[in-house]
Structure formats: structure tokens, C-alpha cells
Amino acid sequence: MGGGGQQREEGKTDSGKAGGVYTWEDVQSHCTKTDQWVVINRKVYNVTQWAKRHPGGFRVLYHYAGEDATEPFSAFHPDQKFVQKYMKALQIGELAATEPSQDRNKNVRPIMKDFQDLYVKVLALLMVRYFGTNWIVTLLCAVMLATAQSQAGWLQHDFGHLSVFKKSYWNHVVHKFVIGHIKGASANWWNHRHFQHHAKPNVVLKDPDINMLNLFVLGDSQPVEYGIKKIKNMPYNHQHKYFFLVGPPLLIPIFFHLQIIQTMISRRYWVDLVWFMSFYIRYFYCYVPLYGVIGATALLFFVRFMESHWFVWVTQMNHIPMEIDYEKHQDWLTMQLQSTCNVEQSFFNDWFSGHLNFQIEHHLFPRMPRHNYYLVAPHVEALCKKHGIPYQTKTLWQAFSDIVT
Secondary structure (H helix, E strand, O other), X not given: OOOOOOOOOOOOEEOXXXXXXXXXXXXXXXXXXXXXXXEEOOEEEEHHHHHHHOOOOOOOOEEEOOOOOOOOOOOEOXXXXXXXXXXXXXXXXXXXXXXXXXXXXXXXXXXXXXXHHHHHHHHHHXXXXXXXXXXXXXXXXXXHHHHHHHHHHHHHHHXXXXXXXXXXXXXXXXXXXXXXXXXXXXXXXXXXXXXXXXXXXXXXXXXXXXXXXXXXXXXXXXXXXXXXXXXXXXXXXXXXXXXXXHHHHHHHHHHHHHXXXXXXXXXXXXXXXXXXXXXXXXXXXXXXXXXXXXHHHHHHHHHHHHHXXXXXXXXXXOOOOOOOEOOOOOOXXXXXXXXXXXXXXXXXXXXXXXXXXXXXXXXXXXXXXXXXXXXXXXXXXXXXXXXXXXXXXXXXXXHHHHHHO
């Protein structure tokens, strides 16, 4: 089915069809109703049949989720409405996704950033050793460690999306090192959560990032549902107040930490567990002689506390204020745009968010290197405007305030 989307030269035939145009009946004869479709490199593929013959992933993948299922195509070629809808974005994505292999200097940036995070941690340790453990030095050390941890979070995100090295193998290897040894987390745990988020952002029961464990109700439909069912686990009318006490302070040091340990043990992610333990062995080896066991543990918790605030505000500003609802079976592009917004570009915003202020572009091109987002953003915005799809960009302060309003 790989050639089904190709426009042939005039007068040429393919499988008995002049001009390479296929009717919907022709397509149906080779697939089932449950087959899924993708558009890749200007071709239309039956991904269900393709996967049976060619195991493995696609470099640029756009999922066609039955947008016109109730309206059969009169013909099946690149001029079809749904192909046109993604065509320009695909071309942009292909160009941007191949840029790192042509520019090795840009490809090295995340690797150098990895060493920069380690340098900051080494500098924080040397500062404490030289100047002592007074409150001012300890506070400065904690801020430096939290900054390194947060920036390492954006770094592992790059490797997790396979957007640094040309070969997936090296992305996976370095991802385990960064998220395990530098951050003290699990690569497999992150992959399992994050890939679900990208597949169904802001879809209740399918996106783990909006699973609030009944602590908060999100969107427009969930509060109504809880009201009808009289679910009163928390005083939800005050959630905008206790959010500051429960969300940012506790997500990483408590919830994520316990979930990571439980996941690694229950699913036998032993390699991840070794990397996870190496983080704590290194940390306590460096800081127990300076602060003692209790002091070093308290310092680590405070670092996690600050890192958690950084993480929550950055990751939630692009999604929580957007549409949150149960599965609507929308086409892929509309689903991504309705659940995602951007934050204005600036040097600080790019650094502070790890370029995830370009969240729309990241969701449309998940394997695109982050330094390319600003290149495609104008084209994506123009494409969305052309097809009447909302494309939202906010200031950093507005994005923060929208989380709790």
C-alpha cells in the first residue's frame, strides 16, 4: 500500500488504474475497517498492513485517525483533502528533521550541555568544600544543583525523543545515562508515560500527565461529572489555592520518586535501577562527609523541591489551560493543537523551558531537534490559520497564571 498515495505521470498506469488514481473501493479491497493510515514523505500508507511486513518505526509519522471515515474518498491520491492538510507540515518537518545530520556542530550542542550540567554540579560541590557549609553557601549550592537538575531534565527529553544522534541506539544509551545517573530517574518509566502523553494529549484516562489522582478536576467536563456523581474527595472549589501546597512542591520529591521505584521493581527494569542507584551513590558519597546523612538528605529534598516547582510550572503551562476532555476521536492535527499552546520566544524563555515554549511544534514534530522549532513555527502558524485551526501563543506570565485561573 506504500505507493497508493503517489501521483503517476499522465498516461502511465499502476495496477490497472490510469494516472495512479485509486477509488475508495480499490483501497477497501486491500484493507480492513480497523486499519490505520499515515502520511509519510508525501506518501499515504496503510500502517496496519505495513507493520506486518516491515517491523519498526518511521522517521516522520503523522497518524491519520479516521477523519473522513464517514465520507468515503472519491479518489485516493495526493490531492485528497486530508493529504493536503498535512502536506506542507510534512515537508517542513522533513527538512528540519534532517538538518542535524548536515550540521554536526548543532548536533553536539546537547552533548556539551550534558557536560555543562555536570560542571555546575562539580562547581557546587567544590564551592561547599572550599567555603564551608554555612547557610548562604548551602542555599547557593542548592540553587545550582536544582538548576543543573532542571536543565538535565530538558536534556534527557532530547535524547528520549531520539533527536540528537542519527542512530537511535546512541540516543537510548545516553538517555539512560542522563535520566538515570544525572537526574536519578528511569528511562523506561519516562518513555511509558511520555509517549502516551504525545499520543493522546489532554485526553482523560489516556494521558497520564493529567491523571491527578482525584486531587484536582480539570477541563470543563470533569467538574460536571464529579458534581453529578457527588465525588467529594477534595474541596475542589478551592483547588486553585491548595494547588500551590500540593502540586509544585510534592510532584517530583514524593509522587514521581515513589512511582519510579515502584515501576522499576514491578516491571523489572534492572538496568534503570542500576543507573538510578548510581545517582544516589554518587550524591551521598560527595555530600555525606560535608553535611552528614540527615543534612545531605535534607539538601537533596530541598533541591528536588525547587526542581519540582520548575518542572511543574514549565510542563503544565502548555497543556493544563487548554481543552481537556474524554476521547473525541478527532483527527491527529486538531487534537494536538486544541490541547497545546506556545509561549513567546525569548532567550530566557528558551533556556528556562528547554525550548518547550514551542510546545506546538514539539508535538507536531516530536523528533525534531529543539533548535529547529523557531524555524518551522511561522510556517506551522500559517498552515493552522489557513485551515482554521487555533494556534495560541502566550506570554510566560499569562501561561503561568492560566494554570490556576
